[in-house]
Amino acid sequence: MRVPYMPVPVHQPVPSLGGVLVRYRPVMAVRLTASAPSRLFDGLIDSRADDTVFTDSVATTLGIDLQGAEDRSVHLVGRPTPIRIRYAPVQLLISDGDQETFEWTAVVGFVSGRLHYNLLGQAGFLQFFDCSLRGEPDYEALLAPKASFPGRRH
């Protein structure tokens, strides 16, 4: 699956990119389903994130009750102290709207507070795909399901 990077405006010229006013990031739409009807959110393909992580607000919209959910203390970049992450299973679906759709169930994390991006990390997302991040001039991610992909493909 080809995932074009998302152009993101910036406030100041980017010195490391020749002074442009836009950055390109591997952000893609993910459809999530739990007990409530499915919803669409953006997520950043992030090889640095150990888990796939969304905000608590996402859990609320999906009808997920996080009370009593298994939790851990984790470190997130930009946060000086560890925060609590609570885990719950969700169904994830990604599609290019054209040729490929992948759907699977994974246990993902939810944290309080606002994230710059929901994180499509190793566990729950990248563990199921071979991912190639292609920079300029392509600015696209290529996702190919592993043989062990546990979900459905359409």
Place this chain on the structure above:
Amino acid sequence: MDMRVFNENRRRFPPEELQKYAGKYVAWSPDGTSIIDSDEDMTRLDERLKAARYDVSEILISMVPMEDLILGGGLVD
């Protein structure tokens, strides 16, 4: 909702227009051509969308980052 059309239209959305929403959650129209509503609080935004009787299953909610440089995702606050 046609995801291919949505993605193509959203990528064409003027960056300078999107920048006006920095620090907020935005709700994209199902065709990706416009932003329906925005709010710093996602739950509040979601409640407004439902009150306005939008089909929320066809609306993508996205955060427009405030900062220019983001390393490894991370929390806003």
